[in-house]
Amino acid sequence: MGDLKKIHISLTKPDREMLKAIYRLSKGGGFAHTGALADAIGLSPGTVTTTIKRLAERDLLEHQPYRGVELTTAGRRAAVSAIRRHRIVERFLSDMLGYAWNEADRLAGAFEHELPQEVEERMFVAMDRPATCPHGFPIPDPDVSHIPEMPTLYALEPGAEAVVAVPGSTDPEVVKFLDAMGLRPGVRVLIKEKHPFDGPLVMRVAGQDRTIGEKVASQIFVRVLSDSDDGSNGSGKLKEQPA
Amino acid sequence: MGDLKKIHISLTKPDREMLKAIYRLSKGGGFAHTGALADAIGLSPGTVTTTIKRLAERDLLEHQPYRGVELTTAGRRAAVSAIRRHRIVERFLSDMLGYAWNEADRLAGAFEHELPQEVEERMFVAMDRPATCPHGFPIPDPDVSHIPEMPTLYALEPGAEAVVAVPGSTDPEVVKFLDAMGLRPGVRVLIKEKHPFDGPLVMRVAGQDRTIGEKVASQIFVRVLSDSDDGSNGSGKLKEQPA
DNA sequence: GTTGACTTTTTGAGTACCCAAAACAATAAT
DNA sequence: ATTATTGTTTTGGGTACTCAAAAAGTCAAC
Secondary structure (H helix, E strand, O other), rough: OOOOOOOOOOOHHHHHHHHHHHHOOOOOOEEEEEHHHHHHHHOOOHHHHHHHHHHHHOOOOEEOOOOOHHHHHHHHHHHHHHHHHHHHHHHHHHHOOOOHHHHHHHHHHHHHHHOOHHHHOOOOOOOOOEEEEOOOOEEOOOOOOOOOOOOOOOOOOOEEEEEEEOOOOOOOOHHHHHHHHHOOOOEEEEEEOOOOOOOEEEEOOOEEEEOOOHHHHHEEEEEEEEOOHHHHOOOOOOOOOOO | OOOOOOOOOOOHHHHHHHHHHHHHOOOOOOOOOOHHHHHOOOOOOOHHHHHHHHHHHHOOOOEEEEOOEOOHHHHHHHHHHHHHHHHHHHHHHHHHOOHHHHHHHHHHHHHHHHOHHHHHHHHHHOOOOEEEOOOOOOOOOOOOOOOOOOOOOHOOOOOOOOOEHHHHHHHHHHHHHHHHHOOOOEEEEEEEEEOOOOOOEEEEEOEEEEEEEHHOOOOOOEEEOOOOOOOOOOOOOOOOOOO
């Protein structure tokens, strides 16, 4: 409703990181707690508290002392815009400079904050408006306050088809394992069986049957394919979908 | 060519800007003065003094109170490396994102400071190691402490051939005029006559004879061409020159 | 319901950064 | 040579950012 005027808020690096972390930790709804934020960003709890208070004064979040924080709509919009920028920069590093998808995450964090929003937008169009970051997560539209949730691989039922996305924070050992299985960002999978009681999952990846356990399958996010979808979003580009 | 271990000094944004400004203001040799630095960077004189003292403690420059500052070799190397980064980022904005050469300067300054040196290097190779920035000034090698001087257009004698370079700080009106004359960065000129007593300069630009006054000609820098040179450095790319 | 464990906030301390204005040094003018 | 001008440095004041450690609050266990 009241986006009276879209005054583009200027945020500092710690502010942005904070908003992103809060968004991540509270996307299920509910509060993000100081301690969790502290080790998500790598700051001391005291620093988190003061940063939070600064942001609360700008109405980007609500702080219930000793209880936690919750983003306001403006805060959520700012967080999503920070995430958008991060993912665009990741794509740039991967598409235009040839970095591997797991390196892009690290490097993007280093300079995304100072990047003029204007340049971010040009990067985006220069890459033909990619739909996802190199990890396979969607690049949200500007000025939205929500990014669609993605289920994990293990949440799928047999018969479902999906495109995989692997978080940047994934343990390198796990990444190596996934790579050997062909489970890279953007790859298309078809679920064949799921054994009961948290049992393993059988699926078809790149023409081969693969079995993975619940532990790993729950760490992989997916975009479920509708019938008309061809899965090209993950690694390629996509401008608009036919109605 | 050993990119072995360069103890890369970590400099903050104001520090880098300061070093760049000092280099610029003292490249003829001699001192840079506080006041000149203050309005070159847009800081108050007091701030300049404190910044200078911080840099002096790191042995990047020598400060003679009330007299001025002079870069040490380490300081000059740091300054050149900052300039190198600036010019690479400018080229990136111009070549890969399509910004005009006079816009690139402004935007580069905004985010060059946080750019990991690693990414800077990749940009450089991704653009096939360009020889100059979009303004026509050379991109120096890493770890050198000096950038070759360029004469101004007005310093040339009849018969000389050169490639033009236009500073980013040039007055927009002048830029418009130069553009109408075809005097863009990278363009090749041949000097035909120079009238005495600071009189006008006649030259051949893109197949046409042009005459400009001393005032303007003294603001344009040039790279003088040797006989074998073809002048393609300015707007195009160049890896290495045949011996 | 008091105790103890845990978390969060506050406090104290330090750096980097900035400015305006007072104090100071060097130079130019009389 | 004293004064005035100019330029530089210092001082005092402010914000943002960080931490470690002290104080305060919450909650669960006894």
